[in-house]
Amino acid sequence: MPQLSPPILAKATHNFSTEDLLGTVGFGRVYKGSFKDDPPTIVAVKSICTIERLRHKNIVLLLGWCHEDEHLLLVYEYMPNGSLDRYIGKCHLDWETRFKILTGLASALLYLHEDSGNPVVHRYIKPNNVMLDEEFNAHLSNVGLARLLQNDAAVTTMLAGTPGYLAPEVGFIGKSTPESDVYSFGMVAIKGYH
Structure with a gap:
């Protein structure tokens, strides 16, 4: 898995697109993300609603x-x-x-x-x-x-x-x-x- 940073997470979630939105919880939204590893790694990314x-x-x-x-x-x-x-x-x-x-x-x-x-x-x-x-x-x-x-x-x-x-x-x-x-x-x- 690559070192995580905001640009990498944005890319993994297609810029936090609504198509990748899994749900809303507490203070944020959870998005499906994927890294182009071999095999690909699927993750859930919580975006905090600050x-x-x-x-x-x-x-x-x-x-x-x-x-x-x-x-x-x-x-x-x-x-x-x-x-x-x-x-x-x-x-x-x-x-x-x-x-x-x-x-x-x-x-x-x-x-x-x-x-x-x-x-x-x-x-x-x-x-x-x-x-x-x-x-x-x-x-x-x-x-x-x-x-x-x-x-x-x-x-x-x-x-x-x-x-x-x-x-x-x-x-x-x-x-x-x-x-x-x-x-x-x-x-x-x-x-x-x-």
């Missing part, structure tokens, strides 16, 4: 990544005011700023759930995943942990989320939904602004 394609003014921008050995490093834009959890119960934010933060977070969720093309469930809506820029605009982070909603792909045996922010029904049905994200949003609003 979350980096998500672009919205209230989502932290993924600038780049590096994957070497066991290390995956993600590079995001810098948010000078840190995360929302730095301010809850420790620092007074006026109501105008609070409103701006909550509407920014709501805008990011609307984009993920309805306007991004494929619905995406974040699953980790909590104050330390709400980053604040220099003007205290909210930017949702850790979108890389989100799940694309494709044919109940969000069903899991492991609960994903944070106690206190996790919707109760997720424990019963084992599935995160847009509604469970909205529940988490509500918990951020209640805990952060009581």
Whole structure:
């Protein structure tokens, strides 16, 4: 088998053609590929649907990544005011700023759930995943942990989320939904602004 690289995998799958599409799973699509060995080697190639394609003014921008050995490093834009959890119960934010933060977070969720093309469930809506820029605009982070909603792909045996922010029904049905994200949003609003 040749040393694998993106151009070689693209060639093996006829440039990830729909004719070679085997199915859609989790965060990506699986394609049939073949290498011109003797005898030919038939493989399945998973193309990751990266979350980096998500672009919205209230989502932290993924600038780049590096994957070497066991290390995956993600590079995001810098948010000078840190995360929302730095301010809850420790620092007074006026109501105008609070409103701006909550509407920014709501805008990011609307984009993920309805306007991004494929619905995406974040699953980790909590104050330390709400980053604040220099003007205290909210930017949702850790979108890389989100799940694309494709044919109940969000069903899991492991609960994903944070106690206190996790919707109760997720424990019963084992599935995160847009509604469970909205529940988490509500918990951020209640805990952060009581």
